[in-house]
Amino acid sequence: MSTVFQHSQRLLELPPYIFSEINAIKAEAQKRGVNLLSLAIGDPDQPTPTKIIEELKKAASDPQNHVYSPYEGTLQFKNAVSRWFKNRFGVTLNSENEVLALIGSKEGIAHFPLAFVNPGDKCLYPSPGYPIFSTAIQLAGGIPIAVPHRWENDFQPDLNELENLILVHQPKYLLLNFPCNPTSAVCTRKVMTDIVDLARKHRTILVADNAYSEMYYDVQDRPLSILEIPGAMDVAIEFHSFSKTFNMTGWRIAFAAGNPSLIAGLLRVKTNIDSGPLLAVQKAAEFALNNADELAEPIRNVYRERREIVLNGLRRSGIEYLQPRATFFVWAKVPGNESSMSFVKRLIAEQGLVLTPGIGFGQEGEGFFRMALTVPNQQLHEAIRRLELALKR
Numbered sequence: 001m002s003t004v005f006q007h008s009q010r011l012l013e014l015p016p017y018i019f020s021e022i023n024a025i026k027a028e029a030q031k032r033g034v035n036l037l038s039l040a041i042g043d044p045d046q047p048t049p050t051k052i053i054e055e056l057k058k059a060a061s062d063p064q065n066h067v068y069s070p071y072e073g074t075l076q077f078k079n080a081v082s083r084w085f086k087n088r089f090g091v092t093l094n095s096e097n098e099v100l101a102l103i104g105s106k107e108g109i110a111h112f113p114l115a116f117v118n119p120g121d122k123c124l125y126p127s128p129g130y131p132i133f134s135t136a137i138q139l140a141g142g143i144p145i146a147v148p149h150r151w152e153n154d155f156q157p158d159l160n161e162l163e164n165l166i167l168v169h170q171p172k173y174l175l176l177n178f179p180c181n182p183t184s185a186v187c188t189r190k191v192m193t194d195i196v197d198l199a200r201k202h203r204t205i206l207v208a209d210n211a212y213s214e215m216y217y218d219v220q221d222r223p224l225s226i227l228e229i230p231g232a233m234d235v236a237i238e239f240h241s242f243s244k245t246f247n248m249t250g251w252r253i254a255f256a257a258g259n260p261s262l263i264a265g266l267l268r269v270k271t272n273i274d275s276g277p278l279l280a281v282q283k284a285a286e287f288a289l290n291n292a293d294e295l296a297e298p299i300r301n302v303y304r305e306r307r308e309i310v311l312n313g314l315r316r317s318g319i320e321y322l323q324p325r326a327t328f329f330v331w332a333k334v335p336g337n338e339s340s341m342s343f344v345k346r347l348i349a350e351q352g353l354v355l356t357p358g359i360g361f362g363q364e365g366e367g368f369f370r371m372a373l374t375v376p377n378q379q380l381h382e383a384i385r386r387l388e389l390a391l392k393r
């Protein structure tokens, strides 16, 4: 019999995996022969655009791309990032020291605290939020402090509350995620400018997760880069990803851009852990960025259609939601006084419909649920039908 080894204290201290309860209910429903339909998956169902795959094939067959990448990514890849950044956000980056290739933005966000957080340091993260924001802080020995984002504020932080949290906790960094998973909220230029001013005033690092910057619905709502805000380069690092923009989640390619000392710290951690993304993947990603508009617009169109189906259904059912301006998520209120976990469990058991309970994204997510628009139209119609049936009971 194999020995069971005890996990490290840092792993034992991580919060329990809340979704295991849901997995058990799903398994039980499946056993009863229920046909499950999941809108809980944050992974695009559509393939990567063919032209990007063709670039990968070409690059993969060139032996020059079979060796280690430079730790920071190739200069060619980083130049493509700088060109795209200039076109898209009007921000000039120095490819040499203000851009860093990553093996997914999750990798960068998770390693970043190792570079800047000492044991016991506090860091602010958004709640509701992507769960690794807080666990990454914890894994580095830091103390995560939630910044509540609420319905009445369109899920943007309240600036007085934020400044108060900064004054009380003296955080090493403040993490922002706009457009947001799970709420889909975007941030106004005014709020972002105020946040940059706060960070500069209190010498707090700003970590901006912009993984959904290209997943917008209307051109006038195109999300900002924090680096567009004057003075942000003094304090900020921003994470971008190819995963959602180009349906490339499994390819593991992303980048960070921003303050050179923040980039250098993250790079130093990474040189001790990994050896950069596959060179052929960097080539294909470079092609994607050079042709971003042509490749990303058809993907956005798919979600535009899907969003309408779901929002029409929610309106018909009388369910309140935050109008999604970006991301492929819809964030809606649980009807009545039921907890988000009980509502989601009931939908699975009664209708075989799997949604994500807001509580899975932090305390401030309670009372909400998340729907991912990552299934075809027909399945979205079916999901709405099942939701309506559940509400009638």
Ligand SMILES: Cc1ncc(COP(=O)(O)O)c(C=O)c1O
Binding pocket: 042, 103, 104, 105, 106, 107, 130, 177, 180, 181, 209, 211, 240, 241, 242, 243, 249, 253, 254
């Ligand atoms: C808010 C947010 N940031 C970052 C990521 C990680 O993306 P990737 O590591 O694929 O770049 C995700 C993935 O779901 C996300 O939702």
